[in-house]
Amino acid sequence: MIPPAHAPAFLAAHGWGDARILPLAGDASFRRYFRVVDGDRQAVLMDAPPPHEDPRPFIAVAEYLCELGLNAPTILARDLEQGLLLIEDFGDVRLRETVDEQLHRESEYYAGVTDLLVHLHARAPMDGLPVHGIGQWLDEVMLFTDWYCPALDIDVDRDAFRAAWAEVLNPVERDGLPRVTVLRDYHAENIMLVPGKDGLAHYGLLDFQDALVGHPAYDLASVLEDARRDVSPAVEAAMLARYREATGRDIEAAYWALAAQRNTRILGVFVRLWKRDGKEGYRRFQPRMWGLLERDLAHPALVPVRQWFDANVPASKRAEAWL
Structure with a gap:
């Protein structure tokens, strides 16, 4: 669970340059997740590497669910070419x-x-x-x-x-x-x-x-x-x-x-x-x-x-x- 090499530059470009990147559990796909911690704020970094993954469906469905008043993660930053998303962190209580x-x-x-x-x-x-x-x-x-x-x-x-x-x-x-x-x-x-x-x-x-x-x-x-x-x-x-x-x-x-x-x-x-x-x-x-x-x-x-x-x-x- 080593962050992708381009992750620090992506985070820096969106105001998270001093953040620590910590591994989170993955899933059954090629996607990987990391917790990004900067002082008292934190977010989740999704690594959805192309061509295996495409983060656009996640973004579209998240926005649709939020429009309906449901609670999907807010998209804080994105780099679709490199398959990186910074999203709201819901914490650890499943x-x-x-x-x-x-x-x-x-x-x-x-x-x-x-x-x-x-x-x-x-x-x-x-x-x-x-x-x-x-x-x-x-x-x-x-x-x-x-x-x-x-x-x-x-x-x-x-x-x-x-x-x-x-x-x-x-x-x-x-x-x-x-x-x-x-x-x-x-x-x-x-x-x-x-x-x-x-x-x-x-x-x-x-x-x-x-x-x-x-x-x-x-x-x-x-x-x-x-x-x-x-x-x-x-x-x-x-x-x-x-x-x-x-x-x-x-x-x-x-x-x-x-x-x-x-x-x-x-x-x-x-x-x-x-x-x-x-x-x-x-x-x-x-x-x-x-x-x-x-x-x-x-x-x-x-x-x-x-x-x-x-x-x-x-x-x-x-x-x-x-x-």
Whole structure:
């Protein structure tokens, strides 16, 4: 986590020449993050090196979210050619650790997380975003057959896998619910609790540069079936009911289908991060992902996919393979 060579000049050009640059945790992409500290002020330096990364989607989505009254980081300075952004620092208090330490308030925190989506989904989707629909859903689940299955030496019927998913997801595509802005990586490690903020502004949003226009159930599935922390089933059910009551939209069937789609994709993505990118740490999440997926597959709407898994992926190649 050595800062890019051009970072000091960038910071100096924008009034942060005397600042210390300290490493922050990265993510699953090529992006890296650093905390910039100058006396009693601090900010975050995002290194999004071209051609691997483009910071412009992050800027556009951040500005859109702020226009809606949500709390995305303010862009303090930018150098698009070198892929550098200086952005507002939301601090270190993440939703994940806070809820884990205050489990008696889990429902309260997730009510705010759900209300944020209600607020976002009441507005027209952001212009210019890619559409996340049946074609993308089917392509994404194939990461399981393309990465997970070869890594565990499982010989599977790929065509039958895609056909089973099409049978499950086509009704979701045609359910008539309005499409919304989907943040896509909306989960407890990308939601900060910002001191001094109230209401929806208390929740600081991160990692939304891959936003799409898609189904309103998707981000709820992302945050309630979290790859990194277990949400209690009672809270999950309460938040689905809360969303339905606030919006009048019955997303339950789509929720289980898209949760299963997302969890299947993630099983493949985490193997790809391990095999292709050398990020072995993602292997530890696989037992939880299987636990979530097995629960999703128990839903009646998932019968075709459940039958494919039963015929193609033995128990020894599921969660227990990673323990």
